[in-house]
Amino acid sequence: xxxxxxxxxxxxxxxxxxxxxxxxxxxxxxxxxxxxxxxxxxxxxxxxxxxxxxxxxxxxxxxxxxxxxxxxxxxxxxxxxxxxxxxxxxxxxxxxxxxxxxxxxxxxxxxxxxxxxxxxxxxxxxxxxxxxxxxxxxxxxxxxxxxxxxxxxxxxxxxxxxxxxxxxxxxxxxxxxxxxxxxxxxxxxxxxxxxxxxxxxxxxxxxxxxxxxxxxxxxxxxxxxxxxxxxxxxxxxxxxxxxxxxxxxxxxxxxxxxxxxxxxxxxxxxxxxxxxxxxxxxxxxxxxxxxxxxxxxxxxxxxxxxxxxxxxxxxxxxxxxxxxxx
Numbered sequence: 001x002x003x004x005x006x007x008x009x010x011x012x013x014x015x016x017x018x019x020x021x022x023x024x025x026x027x028x029x030x031x032x033x034x035x036x037x038x039x040x041x042x043x044x045x046x047x048x049x050x051x052x053x054x055x056x057x058x059x060x061x062x063x064x065x066x067x068x069x070x071x072x073x074x075x076x077x078x079x080x081x082x083x084x085x086x087x088x089x090x091x092x093x094x095x096x097x098x099x100x101x102x103x104x105x106x107x108x109x110x111x112x113x114x115x116x117x118x119x120x121x122x123x124x125x126x127x128x129x130x131x132x133x134x135x136x137x138x139x140x141x142x143x144x145x146x147x148x149x150x151x152x153x154x155x156x157x158x159x160x161x162x163x164x165x166x167x168x169x170x171x172x173x174x175x176x177x178x179x180x181x182x183x184x185x186x187x188x189x190x191x192x193x194x195x196x197x198x199x200x201x202x203x204x205x206x207x208x209x210x211x212x213x214x215x216x217x218x219x220x221x222x223x224x225x226x227x228x229x230x231x232x233x234x235x236x237x238x239x240x241x242x243x244x245x246x247x248x249x250x251x252x253x254x255x256x257x258x259x260x261x262x263x264x265x266x267x268x269x270x271x272x273x274x275x276x277x278x279x280x281x282x283x284x285x286x287x288x289x290x291x292x293x294x295x296x297x298x299x300x301x302x303x304x305x306x307x308x309x310x311x312x313x314x315x316x317x318x319x320x321x322x323x324x325x326x
Contacts, residue, residue, distance in 0.1 A: 027186025
């Protein structure tokens with residue numbers, strides 16, 4: 001999706017250039033972040049062409065690698081499965097997001113063979129069976145084959161039509177971690193002073209911007225290992241650390257907050273410098289791979305140092321060492 005068209009959080013209405021794991025303004029987890037389970041999100045018939053276009057735009061934003069042509073074709077066929085194999089919380093969140101844009105959707109189970117065999121072809125099967133009972137051996141055999149094959153073929157067609165648009169590989173293996181961070185983040189926004197909440201939002205926004213850059217098909221993202229690289233994981237650790245620092249700010253006495261605010265500001269400063277470096281490399285367009293790797297290693301070490309220092313026990317204020325997010 002063209003990032004010049006902002007996305008809206010379905011909960012608070014905040015606009016984003018890309019879909020983050022959760023909204024930096026309110027902590028609402030993205031509808032496109034789903035964990036594995038045994039349920040399906042089923043979309044009913046969308047009659048309005050305008051709504052179909054809006055839904056297709058949302059699907060492409062939530063699930064970047066979706067086949068747009070297949071999704072567009074299924075939108076015109078009536079009831080269909082958007083995504084299958086998801087757990088209840090993920091499914092309900094996606095249904096809520098769809099209903100917020102007037103798309104009729106529900107959480108259920110996609111039909112298996114017993115349900116698929118119950119289809120309109122059973123009428124053909126019944127008629128063929130009736131003819132088989134009053135026909136000669138050859139015709140009876142042919143009518144019998146028709147009676148058996150009709151519901152099976154109808155079931156196969158029904159299952160093919162109900163094949164989910166979003167394949168299993170779109171599920172994020174780290175979804176549950178992001179769910180936990182999103183809930184923690186949302187809770188902290190309500191507990192922090194406005195200036196502290198604004199600082200935490202800035203950190204989250206910078207982390208998500210860098211995370212998005214590492215997800216793009218660029219040389220710099222490839223050099224960094226994309227989603228599987230160490231820098232990508234360090235960004236996750238940085239956000240978790242920022243949340244823990246913010247928790248300590250919310251819980252400690254006002255006189256002890258300034259050192260913690262300094263730690264959070266240092267993390268934001270490093271993230272901002274990393275964003276500037278990314279933009280500079282992207283604008284230059286040409287840089288040796290070995291130089292990219294060397295710069296990225298230095299950035300990773302700097303983030304690691306900031307995270308390590310922030311996670312050290314705070315002896316001055318008597319705060320305990322923060323728990324690690326799981």
